[in-house]
Amino acid sequence: MALSLREGRSLKPVEDFVKERFSEYYRKNSRNVEPPPSIEKREFGFILFKERMMVRHKSFRTSQDLARFLENTAPSDAYHSTAYYSRPEEAMENKGWLGADLCFDIDADHIPTACKAIHDRWICKDCGATDVGSPPDMCPKCRKERIDEETWLCEKCLDRARTEATKLVDILESDFGLSKNYMSAFFSGHRGYHLHVRADEVRQLNDTERKEIVDYVLGLGLDTGLHRLRQGTKGTKLEISNVSGFGWNGRLAKGLFDIMSNSDERELADLGLKRRAIKDILETREQVPKEQFTTTIWKTLYTIGPKTWQKIAERAIYESSVKIDTVVTTDIHRLIRLSGTLNGKTGLKVVNAPVADLERFDPFKEAVAFVGEDTVYIKEAPQFRLGEEVFGPYQKEKRTLPRAAAILLICKGKAAPVIS
Amino acid sequence: MLKNKSDLAKYPFTIEAARYVSGRGLEIQDLVADEYSATLDRAEKRIEEAITSAKIAQEWQDDEVEILSFPTAIMLLSIIGDDRLRRRYALAESKRAYEILSKDESAKTKIIEIAENTFSWKIEQVEKTIEERYYEYALHFMNYLRNATSIHAPTWKLTNRILSGGYVYLTKDETSRLLLEEIQRKILARSEKTTLEIPIALALRVEKIRQMIEARKGFMRIEEVPRAAVYTAMPPCVRNLYDALFAGRNLSHMGRFTLTSFLVNVGVGEEEIVKTFKAATDFDEKKTRYQVEHIAGRRGGKRKYTPPRCETLKTHSVCVNPDDLCKQIKHPLTYYRRKVGSLFKRGKKPETG
Secondary structure (H helix, E strand, O other): OOOOOOHHHOOOOHHHHHHHHHHHHHHHHHHHHOOOOOOOOOEEEEEOOOOOOOOEEEOOOOHHHHHHHHHHHHOEEEEOEEEOOEEEOOHHHHHOOOEOOEEEEEEEHOOOOOOOHHHHHEEEOOOOOOOOOOOOOOOOOOOOOOEEEOOOHHHHHHHHHHHHHHHHHHHHHHHHOOOOHEEEEEEEEEEEEEEEEEOHHOOOOOOOHHHHHHHHOOOOOOOOOOOOOEEOOOOEEEEEOOOOHHHHHHHHHHHHHHHHHOOHHHHHHHHHOOHEEEEEHHHHHHHOOOHHHHHHHHOOOOOOOHHHHHHHHHHHHHOOOOOHHHHHOOOOOOOEEEOOEEEEOOOOOOOOHHHHHHHHHOOHHHHHOOOOOOOOOEEEOOOOEEEEEOEEEEEEEEEEEEHHHHHHHHHOOOOOOOOO | OOOHHHHHHHOOOOOHHHHHHHHOOHHHHHOOOOHHHHHHHHHHHHHHHHHOOOOOOOOOOEEEEEEEHHHHHHHHHHOOOOOOHHHHHHHHHHHHHHHHHHHHHOOHHHHHHHHHOOOOOOOOEEEEEOOOOEEEEEHHHHHHHHHHHOOOHHOHHHHOOOEEEEEEEHHHHOOOOOOOOHHHHHHHHHOOOOOOOHHHHHHHHHHHHHHHHHHHHHHHHHOOOOOOOOHHHHHHHHHHHHHHHHHOOOOOHHHHHHHHHHHHOOOOOOOHHHHHHOOOOOOOHHHHHHHHHEEEEEEEEEEOOOOOHHHHHHOOOOOOOOOHHHHHOOHHHHHHHHHHHHHHHHOOOOOOO
16 A cells, blocks of 8 residues: 555554554663753653644653653653753743753754755645755745755764764863863754753853854854954955964964865865965965965965955854854753654654764664564655665665664655555 | 952952941941941932942042942932932942052952952963963953853954853953943842831932932933933844844844834934944945835835834744743834833832922
8 A cells, every 4th residue: 555655644544653663662761761960950841643732841850750751651752941940840931940051953954965955855835846955945936935845864964963063062172161071962863963061150151141152153253353364564464373273263273274275276266266366375385395384374475365365264264163053052941852762753762972972973873763673665765874774765665674764764754654 | 358448448349348348237227327427428429420420439538438338329229229320320330440440550469359259250360462462361251251242342252252261361451341240230239129118317318319310310311322222122133133233144134124124213323224234244335225214214115114013023033032021012112112111211200298
């Protein structure tokens, strides 16, 4: 029986099927769910299969209470507040805000990757027009704005997200002096990573102060003049000389020197550099020993005008900044996914990733939550990996797959269970 | 620690001064005694100077009187309960401290003492030249953010600071400037309205100050509301657009329209708005001027535009961090009018009869 997937998603049997699997997971694993510290001061929220609505303002005194709740309800998604409250179960204005962890969300959605053109697509709800890549704001065909997107979690995208997370950890540690011991990183079970900072000193930060930290991480409002990229005596020249400088000062210097020393002809042209300037840069590279690339030699290139320096600087800032979802960090009442629970968009679990060893963390292995097999009818799916096994690509076929792979395809709307 | 009396008189907001005062075991009733009339006079003078010139004199005769008059003035403020006066006083006192500090020969260590003892700052003395700038202090980013986020200038943006190992590098003057913010906040917190039983002799003084406020009301408003737009009275959505503009972010069409029409409607001049937009990265003066004039109703349909309603702003994600007041209103301009009202008109009228 081949279900049309758009209908299939709303069909009850599919949902019951997924819910049953989630239920089984929580019966076996609810004790492994990792509640945040001070569980009694947190608000919890859940999306339930039946209502498809967020149930908020829940609270639990112990991790056992929480585990029991998860077993009984088997929610599609589970969240906890980044904040601490004296009365977490009350309405927002009566909760008594005590402070909040400093949290960051790095999502592949916010990172431009080339592979999105391969695995993501969008469909216009009105005229049915469709194409690959990130969705446009407006349908190019019928000019309406109701657009559905189908995304995929791909290894390249998640690698990029993980690299961003590593950059973030570095900024928090070296610039903000926050110890890794107070940081926890989690794979969200879908397209990104969450970083929680639970140091005492950040708890009382208000939203304005958090916004300032967000701007810092994004390199927003960075005034290159204040970082000494300014008018020299003979036209504008680069005065930054200290690549081991502090914070953005050093990062900007490093970024600038990196572009000057390593970008190829095309990349330089893309930045808007003129032919003569590019020639100058390439010739300098040939004439000067590489060790001197990070020193002051670039100052002497008078063919590069102030506007061009600004463009190069902006590129350098972009490369060093961390692409985070700004809203998550500034919202001091935010709910965020609970570690050890399942993500309803994928059936993968939210899982702790070691902050000190992020680069070696493999989300496609660690987030697998199910054992056993299921048979599914797959409409269409790109190739993907779970654990050591590579699946697909699939095109209109019936397959018996490891349960985690089957659930992933069902949750992403690419397959429907074949119920015997 | 600040020990000698003249230091306490210079910096009466410090914990050392507060300890000295509480060591004297003064009660409110004692203040009516003759021996404290000089203290009461000076307290009244402090407030009067704040009202009339927004500055408090830096000369005094008697250290003892100077020390005691500060908490006395704060007590008077909390009895009067006029928020506008409290803010004005806090600003005047903090400026006084800032100026005295800038002339103090031992300012360098005084800053550390005040910052650590009175305000529990995590601060260190350094001697460091970074990129040709000489820094004398390193302040923990938490203390920095709490005090610097209210100063809206690119140099104070964290992104433009030297931040390393959790500490922001500061010059001596910058550190004093941040202390000024902290002093203001402390005075505001300490002068919150109370319902103390006041002796009759004090009641007369209170009455006198109330009349003084009443007489200066219009004048104070003009001084405190620079050409109309009051940042703190703007709704969160507009403040966010304003901040975004200063952070160099490009505003969406809706955001730009909202900000411009909002500013036009609260009485900011066209020239001023164009200047504000100069901060935007894709600034095109001619185009901006045209847009501003259009929205102000000087071009095209000759219709003055008002900003969109809250509902519309929500749809277009211009609405951010709505607060309690937002829940009561449906239009950003209503928010502004109400907030301005509560910020500047709360001073109680003197009761007659």
